Amino acid sequence: MSEQHIRLPEGSIEKTTTTLNLGPTHPATHGVFQNILELDGERIVSADQTVGYIHRAFEKIAERRPLYQITPLTDRLNYCSAPLNNMGWHMTCEKLLGVKTPKRVDYLRVIIMELARISDHLICNSIVGVDSGAYTGFLYVMQYRELIYEIYEEICGSRLTTNIGRIGGFERNFNDIAFQKINKFLDEYPAVLKEFENLFTRNRIFMERTIGAGPISADRALNYGFTGPNLRAAGVDYDVRIQNPYSSYEDFEFTIPVGTTGDCYDRFLVRNEEMWQSLSLIKQAMQKLEQFKGAEAEIYHADVPEYYLPKKKDVYTKMEALIWHFKIIMGEIDMPKGEVYHSIEGANGEVGYYFISDGGRAPYRLHFRRPCFIYYQAYSELTKDAMLSDAIIVMSSLNLIAGEMDA
């Protein structure tokens, strides 16, 4: 075997610690990234993280693409909640282009974004369960993620990498089946979430496994650039939906749950509570949608002919629609010059888009702020002096998504 495969540095035979490669394809890492742990018995002396195994150069690719072709790239950042990334990207473009979306579009977006948040938190929390030895919860909630995916399917036709919506709104109005499924979800899910909580929240084994595992102080969390549930678990009530409301979040009533210690248990509780808040947000949005009657209830996009694809029927029959269709598809529309930063509250924290336009047809520079990438740095600090089994549970409770880390 070559030197490349087994490295035995000087003094490694006599040393008293063990090196363990956790990853890149370890079943407990839930994604392709590596942790090189230095163990003293079962205690972690130091951890060294390696990322980049699925780097796909999205920022470079985006420099040659018209706006609508960048949406599918954003799907693949945090693929557990692709619609959130899609919506964030559309809103960034709308901010640059100065498009004002109708209220109904905003509320429809809130529904989709909160469904995505639920499906993301659901996976994260149930995976924390799996990694602490409780598989049942994971299998139990999986059918409700399936229901969420069916809702996406009704709206945009795809399930995981959704490419949902367009600049200015949605590609089509929500149909009756979609609304039925959303209502079904709203009816059935609370009981399931309650039972899921009953399985875990006061479960002694689960509590002893997670309380005190991977804690972080609010100060350190802020310094590490934590955002989202992980920051809130440490006790900072920062939420982009409140601080910089987008998509009419200012019209909604909801609370921001915070923890105190920032350990795995608090992160779990914060995510659970956020699911309840998301449910309430979806209910409120459904009520708000009822106020739109007649023609207003048919609005599902803003009027932006330069970026919003016309109906296929019009493309075949009307000259203007045909021209716009052609120009959009070929990416022949010049954008205004400017630079814009827009962020949304993703499932893992602040998902930001920094977009420099030089007036051309593709972004001059596009940078994604990926929350995962930024807070994964803290992993070695979080797991210092912890047990090996805690390292696994810290990883799953941080909700590390390899796609989001590597861009």
Place this chain on the structure above:
Amino acid sequence: MSLTNDIIKTKLIEKFGDQLTGFEEPYGMLTFEAPKELNLKVLNFLFDDEVLKFRFMTDLCGVHFPDNKGKELGVVYHLHNLVDNVRIRFKVFTDINTPDIFTATGLFSSANWQERETYDFYGINFIGHPNLKRILNVDEMDYFPLRKEYPLEDQSRTDKDDEMFGRGGTIGFGTEKTQHGTIAESEKHNEGQEIV
């Protein structure tokens, strides 16, 4: 009294005088430029000042303007004052031949990987960084891929025989041969000619 862009601007000018340039407010976010030697001083001032309190680094990224001679490479910091909820953006530019900029890792732990990412893609050398090596690309890579001198592949190129993906093959959209090669090539050939 809430913190406004004007207050921040006045405070900064009071402290640094005319060394800070290019004050702008695109889409409401105060943006300015500082000389690269000053980046840590500005960051420290923004962090420590009792009024400004920019203590959260949202984002750090690189950018490349090849036509900006002497200031080709830039680093863009997005900072956030979480108490007053104000964001600012601040840029430093450097020459591409000596792309040295002081690291912000002493102030923000989050800058560590973000600077590594910026180094990885733009080759900006962060002086004082504890572990400045590539993060997303392979260690053996000997160029900085997000710089503008590495354009993406021309999608109409025909030298690759790649029939499955519609180029170079005998059938497919845009690959039909004309007397000047493919349609895409012939369009290039016609450049400058007036279309009647």
